[in-house]
Amino acid sequence: MSGKRTPTLVDVAREAGVSPATASRVLNGSARAVGEPHRGRVTDAAARLGYVANTSAQELARGGSDFVALILTDLTDPQETAIAAGVVEEADRRGLFVTVSVTNGRPGRELELLHALRAQRPAAVVLAGHRATDVGAGGTTDALTDIRAGGGGVAIVGDSALPFDRVVPQNYEGARDLAVRLGGLGYESAAVLAGPSDDIAARDRTRGFVDGCAAAGVRIGAGGVVHGELSRAGGHAAALHLLALDGPRADVVLAVADTTALGAMVAIRDSGLAVPDDVSLAGFDDIDALRDVSPGLTTVRLPLRELGVTAVRVALSAPSAAPAARYVGARPVLRDSTPARRHQLVPLD
Structure with a gap:
């Protein structure tokens, strides 16, 4: 075996000096005809590179x-x-x-x-x-x-x-797994910034987290599920509402999207509190913007x-x-925003 990689349609297009779309129309038999000299350049390039057309792509191009x-x-x-x-x-x-x-x-x-x-x-x-x-x-x-x-x-x-x-995405399973992990870290009470009540993904994440909390013995009190927009502004407003409720503050808050969690983090700081010293916080998605957030935000990673x-x-x-x-699959990633509340041998990711 030579180890040489199989040429792609993009390679043929580059060799012929045409766009990938033009190369596709020539090699996959599109009804949109390509005239000379482009057609000849593409077929010659394909022959030189040893390109073999994809049958399913041909069928798509014709239809x-x-x-x-x-x-x-x-x-x-x-x-x-x-x-x-x-x-x-x-x-x-x-x-x-x-x-x-x-x-x-x-x-x-x-x-x-x-x-x-x-x-x-x-x-x-x-x-x-x-x-x-x-x-x-x-x-x-x-x-x-x-x-x-x-x-x-x-x-x-x-x-x-x-x-x-x-x-x-396994939204329900990822949120449930996170709740169980947080229970293992010693958290006893939780709340949810649940997003819009009619959003399918937000609903599944909320339901998974609530079920996971029940399984782990973590309480969610009255008013502990707050609906709002899936945005930084929505997270900020929902977190302020949650913090204004009477009664003990939840140990940890899940925002069902990372963008919502970022807004909540600002609201917590605006209220004179700190993450995680006063309130622990988690998100969902593991978006790239989290690389610049301090403390590192616990989340559920989706391969977006x-x-x-x-x-x-x-x-x-x-x-x-x-x-x-x-x-x-979706998997919890534990970071500094949710430290253990009692001694646990659970490493941060």
Whole structure:
């Protein structure tokens, strides 16, 4: 074995001096014809490099376009931008480009975007924004079904009632595991900054944490689950509300997203308290911004980029006979914001 890597479509495009999209149209048999001299340059480059076309990519090219349509909720959300990076990475590897549309949480905007995409015949559509309890899912289902009938693939990041293949983070399990770990560190009471009550991921994380606290003997008192926006501002407001409640303060607070936790950390400091001396704090996602936070924030790590990569692979694969889910694990990462409250041999990550 020589150990030489297999040439990719991007290698052929670079050798031929054309875009990956043009190389894909030549080698994968797209209905969008490429004329000379570009066609000859691409085929000559493929022969020199020993490139072998991907059969599934050929089928996609003949049935649709050369782009993946990604729909997000909020382009400034670090979780969504990390997922988007994975989508771009995998699409680029396959010689496809990515268009990004944003709903900004506007009801009905997702459906408007899907209706516009039907005429453009994308190779695939990936829905990767925050999902509510699928209000209006009937129209979304119809639009996605039309896109798939036109040769486009579909994948959803996150749990959903929509009848399409999806890539699902184990939100419930990760939050439950974190609660059990915190119980083992000696925490006796907890509270949750739970995000919007209709957000599917936030709901699952809240439920997992509450169940884990019950299993570990950690109390969540009356008013200990506070709903609000999944944002720094939402976390700040929810934390101030929590701190203003009568009665003993919770030992540890979980914010169901890291961005929410960062806002809560500021609110705690604005109230004259300190993390973790007065209140311990944890988040969820392990976004890149946490590298600059002090004290280090305990969180639940999701492989966000991997979610995007996997979503493209799912969307470009043949659809399952029945909607299927690929689950992606989530694991607690303990840092300085949740130190042991009694002597424990539990290392920080």
